Amino acid sequence: MESLGELLSQMKSPGLRRRSEELTAKLMNDPLVLELRARYPELSDSQLTLNMAKLYQYVQTSRHCDSCPGLERCPNDFPGHYTKLTVESFHGAATINDRQVPCNLQAQRERELAIKKRIHSFYVDERALEEGYSEVEIMGKDRERAPAVSRIFQYINEVKASGLSPRGLYLEGHFGTGKTFLMCYLLHELAKAGYSGVIVYMPEFVEDLKSMFQDNQKLKETVEIMKQADLLIFDDIGAENLNPWVRDHVMGSILNFRMNRKPTFYTSNYSLKGLEKHLSFTSKDGEEIHKGQRLMDRIAPFVEVVQVRGVNKRGLK
Template structure:
């Protein structure tokens, strides 16, 4: 943004420069913004304004830019997302002017959003679904009236957590393909991250394949598992769609869920009801039917979730 100094440099020296300076002074004194500022500070005289002409020019120019804000990415002010604020103080009979840069509302909103996102880790989840968590509650409620009961239950859980703190039980969202289960969980993560909770969401089919590679990187495996144990909110997305192995089921998932029981909530989305998921966990391609092991891990899931059935149209076919 052009400063007053730059503006005056383009003005020929001599009498013309004096005339131009006087014109700028008259324009500033007539500006409603300066008039309001002077009404608030009657001790401010024209001599002080003349001495601080650059400050007042910057103040007015940036205020006008903010009135017609083109967005943060195209902010014309000297310091993106900030504007100049003037302060006037009386010291020993004289008037002293100060200016400082203040963050605008859009800059603060962006900072808050970045802080919220920094609390959320995702593995193999479409970033679009995660970032759309900023949708309003009204939009989520009216997006598909067929799932309004499920959305209401989700909202109740969010409100309960905001009011009473982290719960020990999570949610199990069951429903057909494309009904928005992942999106609803991303919304939950986003809303609870606003009040300081950390979260991890994992797309199970890809995650399980990655875990097999991590067997040869024990340090990375431990770091990943520890993060899932300790995060406030853990979401296993599309559970039941993974190609399960006994090691993943018993040692990785079993260890994570065993640690989180009675401590922190775990959430799930699935195309399976709980009984069908138990059958999935009871059979592996390596060891075949292991019903008791399926029952054991399901005890760590079934006992610590409230089931929500998500109905509605398949959004992916739109």
């Protein structure tokens, strides 16, 4: 379809002038324009004529939206947006103002992008953070883990109602019972509510920290992200090959900053007692009970233990 500007620019031709007049008459009698005139009776014919381009854009984008082909194939000049008209009085005369407004699909995409920007993932499959979630499916998938799921739902609702507390959750359970999935769900739901979050897969994170040892700036930035996030999740803690530097200087620094400030969450195959034993032993220095206890003093008092029971779902379709 030719633009209104293209047609009006060729009005010197009698044939095209007649065509333009026909287009103008058709536009003025379009149901959307008639509805606009009925809503704003103060609009004069001259005002409408002066704002032909706005009216044309308004009608065109509305028609496109009525037969929406999807965001990827949006035919509007400003994809994902439609023209909205408002009428205001200025010095006693009605004026037509137009603005581009995101459609429902665009608004949904913007909300999803905003959620993604609030979540930072270290070595966790981001597909788990991007999937749609069904609360009914989460609850019904494995009845054995229903108490844990209920607590996750409850925690999310508590934060939405009252804000963050410094107390997080410690999800303890066997392999494949959905602990990481439940933490991703919590992170996603609270990101929708405006909270920032970080999830860290501990075994790979600890290995990568070895390379950061020589890159102080990257290490500093990574630690700062974890300190400042509203929600921090250490996924599969206890499965990493721990060394004293990671335990005492990285983990210790992060947890020392967050305790009594922001909640930290964990998933683990270990109980708290088992985790303390794990944190007390490193491949370099062997067993150092007091250092394990020191770190646990920054974990155990600030979490509620939630048992996640159920069958191993890995590999199941």
